[in-house]
């Protein structure tokens with residue numbers, strides 16, 4: 001068993017991929033399974049390095065400024081090439097090799113050629129769910145190992161953050177194992193940190209309760225705070241709990257049926273790719289048939305409307321128990337199966353944020369299942385039940401136009417998500433986030449019971465729509481859907497096969513992780529075109545409910561907050577992963593979600 005020479009938090013010298021240059025890096029962690037150290041460079045790039053590519057800082061001697069200046073390779077700036085230059089995509093060369101080569105091309109002459117020329121093996125694997133890259137074997141050009149080196153990009157590369165790198169000389173002495181600093185979490189905490197986690201844990205369920213109590217009122221308003229609380233014992237109902245359990249089991253059964261494609265997820269830190277049964281479309285079709293058969297058999301679906309609160313409470317209990325299970329099991333899994341966040345050491349924060357990346361019971365992926373099945377399909381069933389309840393309440397022979405629009409729009413959203421289920425495997429939740437209370441509650445309670453509020457609202461708040469309004473709302477929905485689908489599919493196709501001939505016209509930025517960033521097409525318009533499309537669709541979901549109350553606009557308001565926060569979370573994550581390449585992308589694509597505005 002090899003010894004772990006370097007500890008988390010230790011400052012060491014890490015070899016830059018494809019060169020003999022050593023830079024000061026901080027050790028983030030060591031994976032016993034892959035035997036790789038995750039280190040962070042000063043420009044924010046994180047890489048996994050082998051033990052032999054790391055030297056103890058004591059193995060280096062810093063040359064004095066006066067001695068090294070005259071020979072400083074940093075002065076030969078015309079030669080240095082940023083790994084983050086925008087390129088047209090080349091199918092023959094991997095981005096990883098291109099990025100590495102870009103750096104090694106910088107210094108063709110060296111006095112120590114013979115001594116230092118070697119074959120360098122560096123695993124250019126993304127830290128969090130990047131594409132599978134075989135070990136990139138880069139023949140390193142001889143490199144100056146003394147003098148002043150700089151990873152600063154050329155002037156023409158814009159004003160991204162410059163990175164000063166120490167002038168260093170490698171001493172041919174064996175690095176000694178160093179003392180062990182306490183292993184601490186290096187990932188910044190989201191959601192207001194530990195205090196924030198307490199707050200969200202209490203606030204989110206309370207907010208759902210607030211919304212569900214409001215929507216039953218004739219005049220729902222924020223001014224009705226606190227809303228009239230029903231007696232606590234009426235909130236829990238055994239039958240509602242049974243229905244929620246049966247529904248979840250039914251969806252689980254459909255999920256495990258050997259029907260549909262087995263799709264591969266993005267590569268994990270270990271290089272492994274998990275398989276997912278992507279039969280979501282099949283699941284919603286069977287569910288629709290089952291619900292239709294139940295209605296035909298006389299099952300009264302308006303039960304959902306009249307017992308909405310009880311069903312939500314039952315789902316909350318389920319999501320809470322699931323989160324407890326997830327937290328407990330996350331304490332026993334190997335470190336390389338954990339997400340980067342959620343390891344604060346604080347029980348409440350870790351419980352809330354989630355720690356294990358892909359909790360599975362055999363092949364049953366809990367995160368994927370919860371995100372795509374019971375809540376999402378349940379949301380459509382709830383909407384349908386609201387349409388029936390509206391007909392009953394308002395003595396209609398058919399649902400109102402507004403109700404039909406809300407039902408169809410949201411059904412299209414869900415069906416599209418399930419039809420393109422594979423695309424979820426390249427989203428933030430699946431690739432980066434641990435599975436804990438936030439997602440479990442979000443998937444099983446928040447989505448079905450708050451995303452259906454527009455339909456619920458329309459049951460008792462009719463809003464007749466004229467033809468022009470109908471046409472305008474449909475046009476808005478279609479525009480949003482087009483942007484949403486096209487941009488999500490473009491990114492998904494690119495992440496799955498960067499050499500896809502259909503994407504050959506797009507410009508990309510290579511990054512040191514081996515992945516590239518799209519910088520033209522949809523992803524060249526704004527940094528999150530998919531969020532823009534989603535927001536336009538959200539507008540179309542609220543418009544049918546009119547402007548009499550704020551409640552049906554709640555989704556739109558919440559969604560703006562969610563996506564702005566998600567965008568900033570994603571930006572810091574990408575900055576961490578891609579370093580200066582990300583800055584380059586942000587320089588080129590200036591707006592985050594709305595072109596020219598934000």
Ligand SMILES: NC(=O)C1=CN([C@@H]2O[C@H](COP(=O)(O)OP(=O)(O)OC[C@H]3O[C@@H](n4cnc5c(N)ncnc54)[C@H](OP(=O)(O)O)[C@@H]3O)[C@@H](O)[C@H]2O)C=CC1
Nearest residue numbers: 426427428429488491516517518519523530531534566570
């Ligand atoms: N209805 C709802 O409640 C919600 C809906 N959504 C929707 O879900 C979808 C997925 O959203 P989400 O997971 O947040 O984010 P994205 O699908 O946008 O994924 C972000 C990731 O995409 C990759 N990426 C970013 N920029 C580029 C680029 N220029 N070129 C190539 N890859 C890039 C990065 O991952 P990497 O480089 O590692 O591949 C980044 O981490 C969206 O359409 C969103 O609107 C999201 C949240 C809630």
Ligand SMILES: CC(C)=CCC[C@@H](C)[C@H]1CC=C2C3=C(CC[C@@]21C)[C@@]1(C)CC[C@H](O)C(C)(C)[C@@H]1CC3
Nearest residue numbers: 371413414416417424429438439441442443446447
């Ligand atoms: C306030 C709170 C508890 C937030 C948790 C966030 C979750 C509700 C959302 C995080 C990402 C989501 C996605 C969808 C639903 C909402 C959650 C779970 C999604 C499945 C909806 C359907 C889309 O087509 C989608 C597949 C793109 C989407 C993926 C992200």
